[in-house]
Amino acid sequence: MRGNASTSRALNRRLILNLLRNRGPISRAELALATGLSPAAVTFVVTELMDDALVIEREAMSSANGRRPIPVDINYEAHLALGFKLNRDNIACVLTDLATTPLATLEAEVAETTPEGMIHAIEHTIPRLLTEARRDEKDIMGIGVSIPGEVDPQKGLCLQSPRFGWRDLPFAEMLAERVHAPVWIDDDVNAFAIAQKLFGAGRNHRNFAALAIGTGIGCSLVLNGEIYHGSNSSAGKLGHITSIPGGALCECGRRGCLMAHAAEPAMLDEYQRRKGAPTSRTAFAAAVDSGDETALTIVGEAGARIGRHLADLVNLFDPEVIIVGGEAVQFGDALLTPLRSAMEEFLFFSRPELLTDWVPSSWARGAAALATQSIFDFERSPSG
Ligand SMILES: [Zn+2]
Structure with a gap:
């Protein structure tokens, strides 16, 4: 029973968050109408999401005939995601909010394409990105890394990357141990597609x-x-x-x-x-x-x-x-x-x-979206 209750809670959270992502700020009453959930259930889930700082109340539009219902929205600014797109000579790095809007970007040189070399470079960029965006480490909700090659995102495993000479590498776990944050990995093109799906032309x-x-x-x-x-x-x-x-x-x-x-x-x-x-x-x-x-x-x-x-x-x-x-x-x-x-x-x-898609930062934003999508999709769990 407990399992079922927590699953339906997770489903309702996902339902409401995705509706807000697609439609923008709307009132609790409109949420109930659009989801088919009872007003009480919507209020319950929204309160819980507000406690997690995932949802926020925006300002109600004033109208001639009195008070308007308060719209709720995703609290995009409250959480941060880091995205790293691994290349042969460099790593494209980005710090984004939940809407994958870049807050700071940089390109880190890579001395060698060994897993150690990549992890070392990633570790060193994190404080630099946070300083540039003037944000705090505690707001980081996750890290996404996109890798050219075959990647099993569920297991956090790079099955192979001919470009880097990697094979059966538990990269997500290796990085999570060093950065102490949840890590998601995927193939770089899938990461690009996820960013398009969440907030791009594929929305x-x-x-x-x-x-x-x-x-x-x-x-x-x-x-x-x-x-x-x-x-x-x-x-x-x-x-x-x-x-x-x-x-x-x-x-x-x-x-x-x-x-x-x-x-x-x-x-x-x-x-x-x-x-x-x-x-x-x-x-x-x-x-x-x-x-x-x-x-x-x-x-x-x-x-x-x-x-x-x-x-x-x-x-x-x-x-x-x-x-x-x-x-x-x-x-x-x-x-x-x-x-x-x-x-x-x-x-x-x-x-x-x-x-x-002309946006030059799409690759790295895609990597960051690997982390932010976990909020919109309860099925996927990170390493770390
Ligand atoms: Zn080939």
């Missing part, structure tokens, strides 16, 4: 795909409002679909993967090959910007290649929209126009809209 969609193009390529699927992880935490690995059999060597050790031919490093390699001289990523981006024909051709070819495979994904899963993010969106129409038209060419029936 009002039950089914959508979140495509990220950067060092790798991934396409996370949100099906019926939940991330689809697959049976081995390896769903959505669009970047490892074979695009050219026997083609270029991929970081996963196989040949011809889409990312080995169309992710940013592949574009840069191809540019250097055609120009016959070494180039930096910045110089390549500048070449795209200035309309350099070779650079535009390469970005266009990559876009078309991604678009063709994306069409297959749409034909299989029929998402309402596709949200595109990642570093490569800065190439803008040079990438997105060929991507869109190749996708259109190979679509069977449904024609989802392609939305672009």
Whole structure:
């Protein structure tokens, strides 16, 4: 009985918090109407959420005919989440409120991509982020870390990360021991999708795909409002679909993967090959910007290649929209126009809209959302 009572309490909390997240501040009476809970039950849950500083009363709008009911809202400012997006050379770090609004950001250099090296770098950024935002450590409700690779978020386990050479690593637990805060981990593209689902362009969609193009390529699927992880935490690995059999060597050790031919490093390699001289990523981006024909051709070819495979994904899963993010969106129409038209060419029936997420901090905010989503989803428990 106690188990059932606490489960239904948790469900009611989640119901009310998600309604407030979607609709913004509304009165207790409106909450009762929208949830189907009794006014007494709503009052009970709201009081409990106010005691936990998760909900706050906002100012009532005055009206001509007397008092208006007091709207309640999520207390976004009272709690903090930390997000860390692990890369090969650096960690994108962010401190956010519950709405994943960044309060402080920084980029930490990484000397080595060992778990120890990453944990060391993370530990040192936390006080710096708190100082910059002038906030207190006690308000941190959790830490999210996004990792390029296959991650089991339930067990807090990095199953593999070819980019870092990690395998079966209990990263969440290792970090939680050092930072003394709950830690959530997931694949970086799933983290990006969770941020889109909570407070981004995916907010009002039950089914959508979140495509990220950067060092790798991934396409996370949100099906019926939940991330689809697959049976081995390896769903959505669009970047490892074979695009050219026997083609270029991929970081996963196989040949011809889409990312080995169309992710940013592949574009840069191809540019250097055609120009016959070494180039930096910045110089390549500048070449795209200035309309350099070779650079535009390469970005266009990559876009078309991604678009063709994306069409297959749409034909299989029929998402309402596709949200595109990642570093490569800065190439803008040079990438997105060929991507869109190749996708259109190979679509069977449904024609989802392609939305672009231009926010540069989306990766790290996604990581922070791994922690904040625990408030909106009672099923997931952290390590630590
Ligand atoms: Zn691969």
